[in-house]
Amino acid sequence: MEFRKYFDFAEGSTPVILSCPHGGYKKPKRIPDKTMGPNIADKNTYFISKLIINLLKKEGINIYYILNKIHRSKLDLNRPPHSPSALNKSSTEANGIFHAFHDQLIIFSQECLTQFDKALVIDFHGFTRPYKNYPDVIFGHIFGKTLDLIQDATNDACERFWGCYHLEKEISKHFSIDKGFAESEYSLAYSGGYITHQFLKTKNINTIQVEVAKNIRTDASLTKKFVKAFTKAIIKSINEN
Numbered sequence: 001m002e003f004r005k006y007f008d009f010a011e012g013s014t015p016v017i018l019s020c021p022h023g024g025y026k027k028p029k030r031i032p033d034k035t036m037g038p039n040i041a042d043k044n045t046y047f048i049s050k051l052i053i054n055l056l057k058k059e060g061i062n063i064y065y066i067l068n069k070i071h072r073s074k075l076d077l078n079r080p081p082h083s084p085s086a087l088n089k090s091s092t093e094a095n096g097i098f099h100a101f102h103d104q105l106i107i108f109s110q111e112c113l114t115q116f117d118k119a120l121v122i123d124f125h126g127f128t129r130p131y132k133n134y135p136d137v138i139f140g141h142i143f144g145k146t147l148d149l150i151q152d153a154t155n156d157a158c159e160r161f162w163g164c165y166h167l168e169k170e171i172s173k174h175f176s177i178d179k180g181f182a183e184s185e186y187s188l189a190y191s192g193g194y195i196t197h198q199f200l201k202t203k204n205i206n207t208i209q210v211e212v213a214k215n216i217r218t219d220a221s222l223t224k225k226f227v228k229a230f231t232k233a234i235i236k237s238i239n240e241n
Contacts (some may be wrong), residue, residue, distance in 0.1 A: 005069070007095050008050075009104060012064035014238050015116035016163075017108050019123045019195060020049040020067040021101070031094050032075045035087025038071040042126030048227060049124055055231045061238065063181035066109040070097060077101050078123075078193040086194075102198065113204055118149055120163040120237060121207040123195045128214045135184075136175035136216060137162065137226075140192035140209035141186065143182050146199050149207045157181045163206045164238075166233040174225045179194040180208075 001240075003009065023046030033039070049067050056063055068077055077092050079086035088092040092233065127138070141147050151165040158164040158179040168179055177182055180191065192209045199207035203215035216222040 001037045002086055003100060003219055005106070007066050007068060007101065007104070008046075009066040010062075010064070011108070011111065012062045014063055015062055015112040015119045016234055016238065017105070017112065017119060017121045017241055018049060018052065018063055018065040018067075019105060019121065020045050020065075020125070021195060022068070022072050023047070023068040024048065024068045024072065024075070025109050026069045027071045031070070031089050032088040034076065034086070036109055037076055037079060042217075043214060045126050045212075046125055048212075048217060048223060051081075051223070051227045052156060052234075055227060056234060059231070059235060061235060064112065065236070066101065066108070068101060068203045078125075078195050080194055090225065098185055102195075105195070106198070109199070109205060113152045117204060118162075120149075121199060121205060122163070122167075122208070123193075123209045125193075125209060125211045126214060126217050127190065127211045134213070136213045138178040138190040138211040139168070139180035140190045140196060141180050141190045141207060142196060142200060143180065145201055146192060146196055146208070148201075149206050157183075162204055162206055163237050164191070166236040167208065167210070167230070170220040170229040170233040170236070171226070173231055174221055189202040197239070 022042035046067055048177045067071050076086050081098050109119050147161040149162040151162040158168040190211045196207050199205050
């Protein structure tokens with residue numbers, strides 16, 4: 001399989017992995033549409049992921065990453081593979097892409113454990129706020145069950161865990177956040193999808209689904225603020241742990 005047709009991906013030199021499953025823009029005619037589930041891409045998540053990766057590179061930090069290029073109408077990598085909302089069962093190509101993505105994500109996480117004895121997996125998504133008071137950013141980690149590495153044992157909730165600690169600290173300077181610990185009803189809908197569940201109760205890996213509101217992703221100035229805050233959080237997570 002020619003991975004580069006389907007994914008933009010690379011190994012890193014630091015134990016951070018960025019996944020972006022719903023930002024794909026390609027719609028190959030040979031791959032049939034799904035028959036169920038959401039068909040709208042998470043607008044600009046692919047683009048924002050690239051901004052984050054490139055800004056980190058300018059700071060001398062190379063993270064692991066895998067960004068899906070295939071549109072969500074063809075393939076949803078954050079659903080179980082047996083579900084019709086993930087792919088059209090008639091397509092062996094779609095099935096191959098699905099498993100290649102997840103296999104590569106596991107390979108990256110195992111490489112991080114081997115080299116650094118830890119990993120921070122960030123699964124990047126987008127959502128549309130249904131009303132004004134909805135949070136700007138929502139963290140999902142199955143209510144803490146995909147968080148294993150401690151940053152500060154004296155703290156509670158997000159502030160306790162490596163990666164989550166600095167992401168919450170930096171992003172909350174500019175945007176409202178639901179930290180994902182069931183402190184509100186927002187946590188329930190975005191607690192973590194299929195990708196996050198692959199790292200459930202995994203030792204030495206912290207996995208966080210980061211959902212970003214559409215108004216941030218479609219406004220250049222807000223996107224810039226988010227990218228800078230996100231990047232700063234990654235740098236601090238690496239340097240202070």
